[in-house]
Amino acid sequence: MLRIPVSLRARPVILAFLALSFLLDLLSATPSRADDFETSVAKLNDQSFTVKEEAVLELVQSGDDRALAILSALQDGELFSHKKQNNVIVFSQEIDGAPHAIDVLTAADLGEHGKRDLKKITINNKLRGALKAALGALRLYSKDPDTRIAAAKAVLANPSPEALPLVVEAIEKEQDDAVREALDMAQAALLLTNGDAEERLAAVGMLSGSMDPDVWQVLGRAAGQEADADLAAAAQAALASIENQKSVYNLLETLFFGVSLGAVLLLAAVGLAITFGVMGVINMAHGEMLMLGAYTTFVVQQLMPNAIEYSLFVAVPAAFIVTGLVGIAIERSIIRLLYGRPLETLLATFGISLFLQQAVRSIFSPLNQPVTTPDWMSGFYAVNGALSLTYNRLYIIVFCILVFLALLAVLKRTPLGLQMRAVTQNRAMASSMGIRTGRVDALTFGLGSGIAGIGGVALSQLTNVGPNLGQAYIVDSFMVVVFGGVGNLWGTLVGALTLGVANKFMEPWTGAVVAKILVLVFIILFIQRRPRGLFALKGRAVES
Amino acid sequence: MKNMMNRVMKGAAATALAMGVSVGAAQAQDDTIKIGVLHSLSGTMAISETTLKDTVLMLVDEQNKKGGLLGKKLEAVVVDPASDWPLFAEKARELLEVNKVAAVFGCWTSVSRKSVLPVFEELNGMLFYPVQYEGEESSKNVFYTGAAPNQQAIPAVDYLMSEEGGSVKRFVLAGTDYVYPRTTNKILEQYLLDKGIPAEDIMINYTPFGHSDWQTIVSDIKAFGSAGKKTAVVSTINGDANVPFYKELGNQGIASSDIPVVAFSVGEEELSGIDTGPLVGHLAAWNYFMSAESPVNDEFIEKWQAFIGSEDRVTNDPMEATYIGFNMWVKAVEAAGTTDVDMVRDEMNGITYPNLTGGIAVMNTNHHLTKPVLIGEIQDDGQFQIVWSTPKGVIGDAWTDFLPESKNLVADWTAPISCGNFNITTGKCSGQNY
Numbered sequence A: 001m002l003r004i005p006v007s008l009r010a011r012p013v014i015l016a017f018l019a020l021s022f023l024l025d026l027l028s029a030t031p032s033r034a035d036d037f038e039t040s041v042a043k044l045n046d047q048s049f050t051v052k053e054e055a056v057l058e059l060v061q062s063g064d065d066r067a068l069a070i071l072s073a074l075q076d077g078e079l080f081s082h083k084k085q086n087n088v089i090v091f092s093q094e095i096d097g098a099p100h101a102i103d104v105l106t107a108a109d110l111g112e113h114g115k116r117d118l119k120k121i122t123i124n125n126k127l128r129g130a131l132k133a134a135l136g137a138l139r140l141y142s143k144d145p146d147t148r149i150a151a152a153k154a155v156l157a158n159p160s161p162e163a164l165p166l167v168v169e170a171i172e173k174e175q176d177d178a179v180r181e182a183l184d185m186a187q188a189a190l191l192l193t194n195g196d197a198e199e200r201l202a203a204v205g206m207l208s209g210s211m212d213p214d215v216w217q218v219l220g221r222a223a224g225q226e227a228d229a230d231l232a233a234a235a236q237a238a239l240a241s242i243e244n245q246k247s248v249y250n251l252l253e254t255l256f257f258g259v260s261l262g263a264v265l266l267l268a269a270v271g272l273a274i275t276f277g278v279m280g281v282i283n284m285a286h287g288e289m290l291m292l293g294a295y296t297t298f299v300v301q302q303l304m305p306n307a308i309e310y311s312l313f314v315a316v317p318a319a320f321i322v323t324g325l326v327g328i329a330i331e332r333s334i335i336r337l338l339y340g341r342p343l344e345t346l347l348a349t350f351g352i353s354l355f356l357q358q359a360v361r362s363i364f365s366p367l368n369q370p371v372t373t374p375d376w377m378s379g380f381y382a383v384n385g386a387l388s389l390t391y392n393r394l395y396i397i398v399f400c401i402l403v404f405l406a407l408l409a410v411l412k413r414t415p416l417g418l419q420m421r422a423v424t425q426n427r428a429m430a431s432s433m434g435i436r437t438g439r440v441d442a443l444t445f446g447l448g449s450g451i452a453g454i455g456g457v458a459l460s461q462l463t464n465v466g467p468n469l470g471q472a473y474i475v476d477s478f479m480v481v482v483f484g485g486v487g488n489l490w491g492t493l494v495g496a497l498t499l500g501v502a503n504k505f506m507e508p509w510t511g512a513v514v515a516k517i518l519v520l521v522f523i524i525l526f527i528q529r530r531p532r533g534l535f536a537l538k539g540r541a542v543e544s
Numbered sequence B: 001m002k003n004m005m006n007r008v009m010k011g012a013a014a015t016a017l018a019m020g021v022s023v024g025a026a027q028a029q030d031d032t033i034k035i036g037v038l039h040s041l042s043g044t045m046a047i048s049e050t051t052l053k054d055t056v057l058m059l060v061d062e063q064n065k066k067g068g069l070l071g072k073k074l075e076a077v078v079v080d081p082a083s084d085w086p087l088f089a090e091k092a093r094e095l096l097e098v099n100k101v102a103a104v105f106g107c108w109t110s111v112s113r114k115s116v117l118p119v120f121e122e123l124n125g126m127l128f129y130p131v132q133y134e135g136e137e138s139s140k141n142v143f144y145t146g147a148a149p150n151q152q153a154i155p156a157v158d159y160l161m162s163e164e165g166g167s168v169k170r171f172v173l174a175g176t177d178y179v180y181p182r183t184t185n186k187i188l189e190q191y192l193l194d195k196g197i198p199a200e201d202i203m204i205n206y207t208p209f210g211h212s213d214w215q216t217i218v219s220d221i222k223a224f225g226s227a228g229k230k231t232a233v234v235s236t237i238n239g240d241a242n243v244p245f246y247k248e249l250g251n252q253g254i255a256s257s258d259i260p261v262v263a264f265s266v267g268e269e270e271l272s273g274i275d276t277g278p279l280v281g282h283l284a285a286w287n288y289f290m291s292a293e294s295p296v297n298d299e300f301i302e303k304w305q306a307f308i309g310s311e312d313r314v315t316n317d318p319m320e321a322t323y324i325g326f327n328m329w330v331k332a333v334e335a336a337g338t339t340d341v342d343m344v345r346d347e348m349n350g351i352t353y354p355n356l357t358g359g360i361a362v363m364n365t366n367h368h369l370t371k372p373v374l375i376g377e378i379q380d381d382g383q384f385q386i387v388w389s390t391p392k393g394v395i396g397d398a399w400t401d402f403l404p405e406s407k408n409l410v411a412d413w414t415a416p417i418s419c420g421n422f423n424i425t426t427g428k429c430s431g432q433n434y
Helices: A003-028 A031-043 A049-062 A066-075 A125-141 A145-157 A163-173 A177-194 A197-207 A213-223 A229-278 A286-303 A305-333 A342-364 A391-413 A415-425 A427-432 A437-460 A469-484 A489-529 B002-018 B025-031 B046-065 B085-098 B110-122 B153-161 B179-194 B215-224 B239-251 B295-308 B317-336 B341-348
Strands: A080-082 A089-095 A098-103 A109-112 A118-120 A380-384 A387-390 B032-038 B073-079 B103-106 B127-129 B142-144 B170-176 B202-207 B231-236 B261-263 B283-286 B352-354 B360-363 B369-371 B374-378 B384-389 B409-412 B419-423
Touching: A031 A049, A031 A066, A049 A066, A049 A125, A066 A125, A125 A145, A125 A163, A145 A163, A145 A177, A145 A213, A163 A177, A177 A197, A177 A213, A197 A213, A197 A229, A213 A229, A229 A286, A229 A387, A229 A391, A229 A415, A229 A437, A229 A469, A229 A489, A229 B215, A286 A305, A286 A342, A286 A437, A286 A469, A305 A437, A342 A469, A380 A391, A387 A391, A391 A415, A391 A437, A391 A489, A391 B239, A415 A427, A415 A437, A427 A437, A437 A469, A469 A489, A489 B202, A489 B215, B032 B046, B032 B085, B046 B073, B046 B103, B046 B239, B046 B295, B046 B317, B073 B085, B085 B103, B085 B110, B103 B317, B110 B127, B110 B142, B110 B179, B127 B317, B142 B317, B153 B179, B153 B231, B153 B261, B153 B283, B153 B374, B170 B179, B170 B215, B179 B202, B179 B231, B202 B215, B215 B231, B215 B239, B239 B261, B283 B384, B295 B317, B317 B341, B317 B352, B317 B360
Parallel strands: B032 B073, B032 B103, B103 B127, B127 B142, B170 B202, B170 B231, B231 B261, B261 B283
Antiparallel strands: A080 A089, A080 A118, A089 A098, A098 A109, A380 A387, B283 B374, B352 B360, B360 B369, B374 B384, B409 B419
C-alpha cells in the first residue's frame, strides 16, 4: 500500500540522476570500463546471492556514476529484469499513466510493459547489509549534509576495507563539522577492523564514549578478539565506561515504557471509571466498547483510504458517537431495569459482551482487521543510541492527558457533569430538585461508553483489532479502577500510572508473565488493607 | 394441547438438526460418507481455524464434483469447539459416536490435540492434524501433516548460522508461554549448545498469550544485539501477539539486516492484518509459501479464492497440510475400498501425494510427512519471497534426537514394531500411545 507513493516520489529523482550520469558517462567513460560495468549489472540477475553480492561490490568499485541509481533501486526493490526483452535490467517508470520499462544502462525507453513482464530482482538480508554499506560509500559525496551523515553511519555499521579510501578522501573535502565528525567515527571503525595495531588502539580511543549502538557493535567485535590482547582490553574498558552511561538512560527508558503503559491502561480504564466508578454498574461489556471504538477506526479508514494521515482525527469523534449511542441503547434497554441488582447486572452485561463479540465476528469476519498506522505515528525520536522514544507511545501519552482533562472538565464544569454528580450522590434528592434522573443515567452511561470508544481508537494503533480486543483489557481496566478507588477520576489516573510503571520496572527481572502475576497479587493484598482503593470517597454516598 | 405437542415436536426436530443429526440422516447414511471438521469457529483461535474449516469444505466440494468417493457423496459435519479445550474432546466424541464420521480434520493448538487424543484412541477414530507442532508424540489414530521441529525449527537455525543467512552467533528465543514454544525452545537450546554456541549468547524469553506491550522486550533484544556478534531472533510467538511485536520492532527501528527475526507461526494469514513495509526481510520457516511457483499451487490459489469469493484471501502452510492430508485420505480410502479406520490406516503408510510446492509428500510409518523446508523473507505486499529451501524433502521426526529423554525413541506403526514410542536401546514399547 505504501509502495506506489514512494516509487512515484523516487522515480523522477532516479531518472534525472540516470540521465545526467548517462551524459557524463558518454563524455568520459572508456569503452572497456563500460563493458565491465555491463557485465557486473547483468550479474545482478544471477540466481545466487553470492554472485549478486560480488556484482554489488564491483559496481561500487567501478566508479561509474550510474551505480548509485542502480544500487538504490535494488535496495528499494525497484530493479527488474525484463522477461520479454532478453532479461535486460530495467527500472519501471510511469509515463503518461502507463508503466514503461527503462534500460538502466542506456536510459532508453523500452516501451510499455505488462504487469507480469517484469521480474523483481530479489535480495536477501546479507545482500541488504552489503548494499547499505555500498550505498553509504557512494553517497559520501552527496550534496545534502544529512545524507552524508547517514552515509557515514552506514559505512560505520558495516565496515568493509573497500570504503576506507573513499572515507579518507571524503574527510579531506568535508567542510561541515557535523558530517566530518561522523566521517571520523566511520574512519575509526574502518581502522579498528582493518588498520595496524597502533591505528587500532587509536581508533578505540576515538570510539570510546560514543552512544551509537553501531559503535558498540564494532567495539564488541574488537573486545572479542583474541589475537591482540592489548586491543581487546582497551575495547573492553571502552565498553565498560559506555555501559555506565547507558544505565542512566536505561532507567529513563524503563520509566518512559512504564508511563506509556500507564497511559494505555488509563485510556482503557477511564470509561469504566465512569460506568463502574461513578454509576456503580458492574459493566462487563466495557471491553467491547473499546473494541467497537477500534472497529470504528477501521471503518473510518476504509471510508477514507486516501487520507489515512487524517483518519484518526475523524475516528475519535466518530468512535465517541458510535459507542456512546450503543451505550445509551444498552442502558435504556437493559441496565435501566437492573439498578440495585449487581449480580443480575453483571450477568446481563456479560451476555451483552458475548453478543457484541459474536455480532462483530458475523459482520466483519473473525479475522483481525488491518488498521493502518499513519506515517507521523511511526518511528522514533532518538535522544541518543541508548534512549529512543517511539512516536506512537509519545502521541498516546499526550492523547491520554487530553482525554483525561476533557473528561474532568465535563464532570466539573458543565451542567451535565453537575447533574451526574448530583444523581449519583443522592438520587432521591436530585429527582425532587427536578433533575430527570433517568435521562442523566442514560447520558452518563453513554459518556462512559463513548470515552471507552475513544480509548479503543488509541488501542487500535497498538494492538490487534479483532473480536477479542476487549477481553484483553477488561481485567486490566477493573484492576485500575478498583486499585485507584471507585468513583474517583484522579484515583484512576494514579492507579493506572502506578501499575504501568511497577509492571515495567519488574519486567526485566521477572519476565512479562511473572510481572503481571506479581501486580495482581499486589493488588489483592492492597485491597485487603484498603478495600476502597487508593483514593477512597468519603461521606454519605459511600455509606448508603 | 395438540398445538403444544406440535411445538414440542418442532423444537425437538430443530434441536436434532442443530446437533447435526438430521432426521433424514439415517436413510441417507448408505450413500454418503461423513467426515468431521473440528475447528474453532468462535473464541480466540477462530482467527486461524476458520480458514481451515473453509479449506476442508472446499476440498469436500471439489471431491463431490469429481463424483465423490467410492461412488458416494462426501458430507462434512462441522462442529464448533469454540477454542475451549475440554469442549474439543466432547465434540470429538460427538463426531465419532453420534455422527459416525470416517475421519476428522481438526485442531490447531497442541493443547486441543492433547485433549482429543484419548477420545480418538478409545473410539479408534482417525484425526488429521494440520499444524506445525513440537513433536514428542505419535499416536496410532493421528496423522500429523504439519511440520515436526526437525522440519521447521532446526533447518531455520541452520540457515541463520550459515554464511548465506548472515553467520548468526547470538540467538534470542522468544515465544508465547505454552507447550509448543517451550518444547521447541528446549530442543533449539540444546541444539545450539551442541553446535558450540555458548549459553550466554542464548537469551530465552516468554510472554503471555495476546501480549501487546512489547516495549521492554524489543528494547532488550536491541541491547542484546549490540554486543558485537551477529544476532537473530527465533520467534515462536503465537497468533495475534505477533502484530504488536512486529509493529514495535518497526517503531524501534530494528531492521532485518541488523537483527533478523525468523518466525515459526507467522504466515500469509497473520501478515494480512498489518502493513509489512517496515518488516521487509524478516523471515519465516514453513513447508509452503503462497508465493511458491508451481502449476498446482496456482490452481489451488485460484480455486480457493473462487470458493471463498475474494481475491484478497491468502493461502498458507496449514492449508497446504490440510490439502495433503485430505487427498492422502481420499487416496487411501480408494485403495482400501472402504472407510474402515484400520484398513485405511494400513493404506496410509507410505502413501504419496504431490504437495503444492512442486514436490511429492510421503506419509511415513511414524505418521509424519516428508516435506521440503522453505525459508521466506517478508515482502512489502505481505507475501514471502523464498530465499532458501532444503534440496529435497525432510522426513518428519516424531521424537527429537536433540533431547536426552527422547533421542532413543522412534515411532513406527507397521509390524513388527507397531508402536508410537519404541525405545531402540531397551527394545521396548512403553505401551502408552501418546
